[in-house]
Each structure stands twice: as structure tokens, then as C-alpha cells.
Amino acid sequence: MRDSTELTGDLLRGKHIHLTAQDMEQAAQPYFDWAQDAEYQRLVEDGPPVPLSLKGTRQSNEEGWPEDDPCNVMFLVRANEDDRIIGFVNLDYISWTHGDSYMGIGIGDKTCWGKGYGREAMELLLRYAFTELNLHRLSLTVFAYNERAIHMYEKCGFKIEGVSRDYHYRDGRRWDLVSMGILRGEWMELNGYAVP
Amino acid sequence: MNDDPTADLLRGRLVRLSASSPEDISRLFVGWIHNSEYWRLMSNGPPFPWTQEGVRKHIEKEAEKEDLRNVFFAVRTLQEDRIIGEIGLDGISYARGESYVGVGIGEAEYWGKGYGTDAMNVILRYAFTELNLHRVSLTVFEYNPRAIRSYEKCGFRMEGRAREAFQREGRRWDMLHLGVLREEWQAHHA
Numbered sequence: 001m002r003d004s005t006e007l008t009g010d011l012l013r014g015k016h017i018h019l020t021a022q023d024m025e026q027a028a029q030p031y032f033d034w035a036q037d038a039e040y041q042r043l044v045e046d047g048p049p050v051p052l053s054l055k056g057t058r059q060s061n062e063e064g065w066p067e068d069d070p071c072n073v074m075f076l077v078r079a080n081e082d083d084r085i086i087g088f089v090n091l092d093y094i095s096w097t098h099g100d101s102y103m104g105i106g107i108g109d110k111t112c113w114g115k116g117y118g119r120e121a122m123e124l125l126l127r128y129a130f131t132e133l134n135l136h137r138l139s140l141t142v143f144a145y146n147e148r149a150i151h152m153y154e155k156c157g158f159k160i161e162g163v164s165r166d167y168h169y170r171d172g173r174r175w176d177l178v179s180m181g182i183l184r185g186e187w188m189e190l191n192g193y194a195v196p
Numbered sequence: 197m198n199d200d201p202t203a204d205l206l207r208g209r210l211v212r213l214s215a216s217s218p219e220d221i222s223r224l225f226v227g228w229i230h231n232s233e234y235w236r237l238m239s240n241g242p243p244f245p246w247t248q249e250g251v252r253k254h255i256e257k258e259a260e261k262e263d264l265r266n267v268f269f270a271v272r273t274l275q276e277d278r279i280i281g282e283i284g285l286d287g288i289s290y291a292r293g294e295s296y297v298g299v300g301i302g303e304a305e306y307w308g309k310g311y312g313t314d315a316m317n318v319i320l321r322y323a324f325t326e327l328n329l330h331r332v333s334l335t336v337f338e339y340n341p342r343a344i345r346s347y348e349k350c351g352f353r354m355e356g357r358a359r360e361a362f363q364r365e366g367r368r369w370d371m372l373h374l375g376v377l378r379e380e381w382q383a384h385h386a
Contacts, residue, residue, distance in 0.1 A: 048291050097242055098362035136368070137360055162356010162373045166331050168292040174330065179356050179373060 011128055012075070014120040019075035019089065019128075022065060027076055028058035030085045034108030043146050044106040046168055046177075070094070077107065077121045086112045089121045091129060091138075099136030099184075101129065122156050127191075130184045137183045143168070144176040157190045158182045205322060206269070208314040213322070216270035216279055218259065222252035224279055228302025237340050238300045240362045240371075264288065267322075271301065271315045280306045283315045285323060285332075293330035295323060313346045317385075320350060324378045331377045337362075338370040351384035352376045 012019040032054045034040050041049045052060060065074040071094045077087040087107035094101040103125060107118045129135045140158065142149050150160075158180040167177035188195050206213040226248045229235045235243045258266065268284035281301035288295040297319060301312045323329045334352065336343050352374040361371035 046292060047289065095240065095362070098240060100358075100361050136363070137358075139358055139361070161358050164331075164333060164355055164373065164375050166377055167294060167333075168289075169330070179358065181358050181361075183360055 011132060012124060014124055016080055017077050017117050017120050018080055019124055020078055022074045022076050024058050024062055027085055028054055030108060031061060032057045040108055089125045100139065101135055102139050119152055126156060126187055130187050137181055139181045142178050144178050150178060153180050157187050205326060206318060208318040210311050210314040211271050211273055213269035213283060213318055214272050218252045218255040221270060222248045222255060224302060225251050231304060234302055280311060283319050295329055296333050313349055316350045320381055324381055331375055333375045336372050338372055347374050351381045
């Protein structure tokens with residue numbers, strides 16, 4: 001059980017990575033680079049990859065994630081060792097009245113794949129959502145062919161709640177979209193908090 | 197299904213789907229949402245005192261886009277030619293062949309009489325035979341069994357349940373996810 005007399009220290013810093021604001025001055029280039037990688041794109045986006053210039057990449061992110069929007073929170077994921085940008089993690093469509101939000105994550109820097117960095121970013125975002133924003137649940141959707149991600153989400157405590165059959169069409173066949181969710185009580189129990 | 201491409205695609209047994217002026221639909225909408233029962237069946241946002249002017253501006257802004265990502269119709273009765281609700285496809289993805297659908301019959305005297313089901317059947321025909329989509333999705337609150345029955349009559353199947361997705365009247369409720377595939381819809385209407 002956690003010591004309830006102490007806060008958890010830096011809420012946005014883990015062992016290998018930390019979460020920072022989305023500074024598009026610095027993030028446009030890595031976003032642009034990741035967009036050239038069709039494998040990554042087809043794991044994070046359900047629309048077809050569209051060739052955006054560096055300027056277009058920057059504009060679309062600035063417009064898509066306005067800083068004054070109270071219902072979206074976008075973090076860059078940075079490696080602790082050199083502060084470089086390796087991905088993003090976000091909350092979108094936060095419903096403050098119902099305490100629910102969707103979340104998304106992408107680790108675009110492939111040298112960081114399979115090292116647990118995504119898992120660590122997830123854990124930080126979950127703690128932020130449940131202990132700082134005090135949300136009641138988090139939702140996400142993931143493509144059925146992304147088994148690695150589904151496995152990781154399950155390790156973080158997400159449960160499969162539904163399957164939208166034949167949701168999208170890629171490589172000549174249709175694929176399901178998997179919906180997952182986690183409740184605050186489930187997360188607290190998994191992470192050693194006293195469950196009220 | 198219609199075999200005749202010149203038949204009226206947007207006409208059902210009880211209703212037809214039509215355009216409407218921002219002026220008309222904003223006036224009607226503001227009237228409908230005075231009934232908080234309607235609002236809480238239709239939206240998970242808190243009832244909000246929208247003004248007609250605010251709604252009209254919002255509709256006009258949406259209408260300017262005309263990019264066929266969102267298609268909204270007024271639902272009109274065939275008998276009196278009266279607008280009783282609205283229905284729309286939103287977030288259409290042509291690459292995926294998929295869209296969400298939403299329907300609301302704002303005039304409470306028309307509830308439970310098959311008008312919403314008829315409007316849904318018409319828009320599914322539009323989605324599957326004119327836009328050539330592969331699937332249509334929707335979400336519905338677990339406390340709305342009348343809507344769920346209507347959707348199942350149109351061919352939708354239960355695909356998932358987001359547990360405790362929202363809170364009303366002091367308890368949490370699930371959000372249900374339903375979907376229908378084109379071949380299921382075709383078999384359903386054969």
C-alpha cells in the first residue's frame with residue numbers, strides 16, 4: 001500500500017522517459033520523419049497516410065491540438081537520456097461531467113520499440129488521468145492487427161469491451177477495431193492504492 | 197432493397213429525409229431540447245440553454261463545409277409533411293467505408309410509433325446503396341431500451357459495452373456500441 005502522506009514525486013517523469021508540452025518548433029521534424037514510416041502510420045492512424053510537408057505537419061498538429069482546448073491534453077514523450085522526442089501520448093475528448101476520456105499513444109522512434117518505453121508513457125498518463133484529473137475511466141481503440149499494443153494495454157489493466165467488426169479495409173481485407181477500457185477502481189487496485 | 201435507381205431513395209413508409217433551412221431546424225431544435233427527457237436520450241452532455249441564434253450559427257457553419265463527411269437530414273412525416281426530427285451520418289470515412297449514424301425524433305408525440313425506425317431504414321439504404329459504405333456504427337445509452345430495440349429491428353448488432361462510461365442521476369451507466377455490415381443489412385431486407 002502506498003504511503004498516503006506523500007505525493008508521488010514528479011508525476012510526469014518515469015525511469016526512462018518523461019512527458020512534456022507539445023512544442024511544435026521541435027516536434028514538427030520528428031512528426032514529419034515518423035509520417036514517412038508507413039508501418040508506424042498504419043499502427044496509429046486509421047485514415048490513409050497523406051503526404052504532408054514539414055510546414056503542413058506543423059500546422060495540422062497546431063490546429064488539431066489547440067493549447068486552450070480544455071478537452072484535449074497532448075504530451076510529447078521524451079527519452080530521459082538525451083531529451084529527444086520519441087513519441088506522443090494524449091487524452092482526447094475528455095468529458096469532465098462524466099469523468100471519461102479517450103487516450104492515444106504512438107512511439108514513432110523505432111529504436112525505442114520493444115524496450116518498455118511505451119508502457120512507461122502509458123503508466124504515467126494513467127496516473128495523471130486517475131490521480132490528477134480524477135477521471136473515472138479511460139477508453140481507447142486499437143486495430144485488431146496490432147497485437148503487441150493490445151497485449152501492452154492489457155498489462156496496464158485495460159479490458160476488451162467490444163469489437164467493431166470489419167471496421168476498416170487494408171491490404172485487401174477488412175479488419176476489426178477493438179475497444180478497450182479501464183476504470184479508476186481497477187487501476188488503483190493494480191497499482192497498490194487504497195480503493196475507496 | 198430498391199431495384200430501381202430512379203425510385204425515391206430518401207422516402208420510407210412513414211417519413212422522408214429532406215434538407216431543411218437552418219432557420220427551421222434551429223427553431224424546432226430549441227423547442228425539442230426544452231424537453232430534457234429528449235436531450236438525455238440523445239446527448240451525454242448536460243442539457244444546455246441553447247438559443248435559436250446559437251444553434252442556427254452552428255448549423256450554418258457546419259453546412260458550409262459540404263465535404264460529404266457529415267450528411268444531415270430533417271425527418272419529415274409523409275402524411276403532414278411536418279419536420280419531427282433529424283438524422284445524420286457523421287464522420288464518414290470513404291477509405292474505410294464506415295460511418296457513425298445518429299437519429300433523434302424531437303416531437304414526443306411521434307415516439308414509439310416507428311418513425312425513428314423508418315428514418316433509420318431510409319438512411320441505411322442511402323449509406324449502403326448510394327454511398328456504398330461497408331458498415332455503419334452507433335452508440336446508445338443502456339437506459340434507452342426503446343432505441344436499442346429500434347436499432348436491432350433495422351439490423352444492428354450489439355458489438356460492445358463501454359462500462360460505466362457516464363454518470364447520471366447519481367449512478368454510472370454503460371455506453372453500448374452497435375454496428376451493422378452491408379451484407380447483414382442486405383440479408384435483413386431480402
